[in-house]
Amino acid sequence: MIPTAFDYQAPTTVEEALEALASGGDDVKVLGGGQSLLPILRMRLNAPDLLVDLSRIDALRGIRDDGDAIVIGAMTPYSDIVASDLVREHASLLAKAVAEVADPQIRHRGTVGGALVHADPAGDVGAPVLALDAELVIAGPGGTRTVPASEFFHDLFETSVGEGELLTQVRIPKHTGWGSHYEKFVRVSHQWSIIGVAVTLRAEGGTIREARIGLTNMGSTPLRAHAVEEALVGRTAADLGDACSRAADGTNPPSDLNGDSDYRRHLARVLTARAVSTALGG
Numbered sequence: 488m489i490p491t492a493f494d495y496q497a498p499t500t501v502e503e504a505l506e507a508l509a510s511g512g513d514d515v516k517v518l519g520g521g522q523s524l525l526p527i528l529r530m531r532l533n534a535p536d537l538l539v540d541l542s543r544i545d546a547l548r549g550i551r552d553d554g555d556a557i558v559i560g561a562m563t564p565y566s567d568i569v570a571s572d573l574v575r576e577h578a579s580l581l582a583k584a585v586a587e588v589a590d591p592q593i594r595h596r597g598t599v600g601g602a603l604v605h606a607d608p609a610g611d612v613g614a615p616v617l618a619l620d621a622e623l624v625i626a627g628p629g630g631t632r633t634v635p636a637s638e639f640f641h642d643l644f645e646t647s648v649g650e651g652e653l654l655t656q657v658r659i660p661k662h663t664g665w666g667s668h669y670e671k672f673v674r675v676s677h678q679w680s681i682i683g684v685a686v687t688l689r690a691e692g693g694t695i696r697e698a699r700i701g702l703t704n705m706g707s708t709p710l711r712a713h714a715v716e717e718a719l720v721g722r723t724a725a726d727l728g729d730a731c732s733r734a735a736d737g738t739n740p741p742s743d744l745n746g747d748s749d750y751r752r753h754l755a756r757v758l759t760a761r762a763v764s765t766a767l768g769g
């Protein structure tokens with residue numbers, strides 16, 4: 488189907504984009520890479536009066552070293568993240584998770600910011616961003632604010648980014664030397680996650696000292712498996728014991744044609760153990 492008619496603006500600065508959002512009336516939409524929004528417009532599930540395209544704002548694109556963090560512009564496409572030496576060295580979990588998103592064409596167009604604001608619970612970017620304790624920088628008419636990933640995801644398709652605001656940056660504290668793995672469970676290749684487990688951990692001599700775990704599609708938002716993170720401290724690959732048995736604690740996974748809630752809870756326990764073992768180099 489062809490989308491309904493809309494006006495189009497392509498500003499070159501964040502300030503111009505914010506002005507366009509403010510002047511656009513009630514029904515203005517931000518266009519990132521378009522990989523979620525364009526199908527929605529074509530199905531006429533949304534019919535904005537104005538599209539504000541961020542693709543000409545150079546300041547929103549790129550990955551840079553910022554001391555104890557790396558900073559990723561919201562309009563940075565997945566393919567740049569996968570190819571980035573900085574991300575691979577300091578936030579390897581994100582590179583591994585993003586490499587599992589869809590197919591090369593979508594990874595070339597889709598952006599990290601679009602994925603986070605879209606906040607599909609089956610999306611593969613939220614759980615690693617949560618596990619890496621990232622911060623999200625949001626610009627709006629009143630200035631800029633920084634929101635921890637733990638507070639960013641409110642509900643299904645709802646985040647801290649409000650009307651008239653833009654997500655501009657993702658700041659990730661460096662996890663240099665940490666092991667990591669993203670375990671994505673699908674029935675066919677290029678499918679959305681039935682569930683996903685994002686693990687990053689710091690080990691000394693094979694013993695886990697710190698662990699961070701994010702879960703994909705185990706509720707209406709990405710979730711942290713805090714009970715497992717605590718149970719893993721002091722464990723080794725040969726002695727994980729039942730540390731991963733609490734991976735589904737506090738989750739509320741959906742039931743759909745890919746599997747019911749109980750099946751997803753079972754998968755969370757099994758795949759968390761697998762992901763931890765792989766992150767440890769096992």
Ligand SMILES: Cc1cc2nc3c(=O)[nH]c(=O)nc-3n(C[C@H](O)[C@H](O)[C@H](O)COP(=O)(O)OP(=O)(O)OC[C@H]3O[C@@H](n4cnc5c(N)ncnc54)[C@H](O)[C@@H]3O)c2cc1C
Nearest residue numbers: 517519520521522523524589597598600601602610611654
């Ligand atoms: C066939 C197919 C398969 C897919 N499979 C997967 C998969 O396996 N795993 C996965 O994780 N994802 C998958 N996706 C989704 C893909 O990752 C999208 O790229 C992503 O969800 C949205 O990113 P985008 O840059 O394209 O955003 P857009 O589609 O442009 O925008 C998405 C939403 O975010 C808003 N937005 C975008 N950027 C900003 C910003 N900077 N500030 C404020 N609001 C903004 C838009 O207004 C819109 O509401 C798939 C998509 C398709 C079409």
